Amino acid sequence: MTMLMKATRTCLLAALFLACGSMATAQTPRVADGFSMDWEHLTIEVRELAPHLYFLHGSGGNTVASIGPDGTLLVDTEFAQVAPKLKAALGKLGAGSVKYVISSHYHSDLTGANAAFHEDGATIIGQDNCRLRMTQSRVSALDGTTSPPAPVAGWPTLTYRDRITLYFNGEEIEGVYKQPSHTDTDTIVFFHNANVVHMGDVFVNNLYPLIDIASNGTVYGYLPVIDAVLARIDDNTKVVPGHGPVATKRELKAYRDMIQTVRDRVAAQVATGKSLEEIEASKPTREFDRQYATDRVDGISFTAIVYQSLTGKRMDWNRSANDFKEV
Numbered sequence: 001m002t003m004l005m006k007a008t009r010t011c012l013l014a015a016l017f018l019a020c021g022s023m024a025t026a027q028t029p030r031v032a033d034g035f036s037m038d039w040e041h042l043t044i045e046v047r048e049l050a051p052h053l054y055f056l057h058g059s060g061g062n063t064v065a066s067i068g069p070d071g072t073l074l075v076d077t078e079f080a081q082v083a084p085k086l087k088a089a090l091g092k093l094g095a096g097s098v099k100y101v102i103s104s105h106y107h108s109d110l111t112g113a114n115a116a117f118h119e120d121g122a123t124i125i126g127q128d129n130c131r132l133r134m135t136q137s138r139v140s141a142l143d144g145t146t147s148p149p150a151p152v153a154g155w156p157t158l159t160y161r162d163r164i165t166l167y168f169n170g171e172e173i174e175g176v177y178k179q180p181s182h183t184d185t186d187t188i189v190f191f192h193n194a195n196v197v198h199m200g201d202v203f204v205n206n207l208y209p210l211i212d213i214a215s216n217g218t219v220y221g222y223l224p225v226i227d228a229v230l231a232r233i234d235d236n237t238k239v240v241p242g243h244g245p246v247a248t249k250r251e252l253k254a255y256r257d258m259i260q261t262v263r264d265r266v267a268a269q270v271a272t273g274k275s276l277e278e279i280e281a282s283k284p285t286r287e288f289d290r291q292y293a294t295d296r297v298d299g300i301s302f303t304a305i306v307y308q309s310l311t312g313k314r315m316d317w318n319r320s321a322n323d324f325k326e327v
């Protein structure tokens with residue numbers, strides 16, 4: 001294994017679950033925006049998606065806010081440290097206290113500030129598994145490291161299995177869980193009147209996705225989940241990804257096709273008994289790296305993630321040797 005590959009996988013494993021989307025590599029062509037840890041100088045980007053509906057982002061995942069006569073509803077709350085500035089930005093938009101938070105999934109870069117809003121009176125809503133995952137410590141499928149449960153105040157207290165609908169601020173807000181993809185906790189949130197959909201991390205725009213295998217995430221789930229969304233939106237829909245800029249149906253379709261191409265290339269080689277190193281050498285992400293590779297997940301890392309999802313093989317991280325091997 002080359003030193004570059006060792007460095008790549010070290011960063012890959014070291015960063016996974018610090019925040020979903022974290023896989024730094026030595027050959028990264030582009031630094032991913034949106035993950036600043038400079039809390040003091042952090043600014044909140046605000047964009048109006050439709051009347052009374054806003055996109056906000058400081059650090060971590062993307063937030064959508066419905067602000068109107070019924071109160072305020074958020075989809076996702078970003079890192080815990082973002083809470084004060086997120087609250088201030090909402091205040092400037094005329095928002096009162098937040099009544100509901102819908103969590104798209106359990107990862108801390110999208111649920112970290114849940115507790116801060118819950119302590120102000122918000123009800124946290126999530127898929128059944130979202131609550132379950134947040135109540136548990138978890139062991140990385142990659143290196144066996146353990147993370148503690150989320151703070152109790154951030155756990156969903158209103159959960160659902162397949163679908164939940166809220167009628168709020170004149171909107172029909174529909175949360176849908178179909179099957180595991182990024183995790184087994186993923187909620188897609190439609191704002192039907194505004195023609196906006198929040199995809200959580202099932203869709204990360206201009207980034208390769210992470211697949212959280214420890215929570216039953218699987219590359220096979222992405223296409224059914226995304227196809228179900230594509231069937232319900234149109235060319236005017238504003239598609240909010242878990243990370244990255246607001247997108248269109250066309251961009252979501254291109255991302256879906258990228259996943260299918262890489263998955264099928266890796267799967268074909270797995271079927272003929274190729275090793276991960278041999279598969280990586282074939283560069284199955286080659287024409288996509290320019291758009292999707294970043295210091296969070298590059299092409300080699302994404303290839304390894306897909307390989308792991310397809311094979312179920314665990315990569316054991318030998319920290320002292322700074323190396324990885326399949327077990």
Ligand SMILES: [Zn+2]
Pocket residue numbers: 020021105107182201
């Ligand atoms: Zn995530």
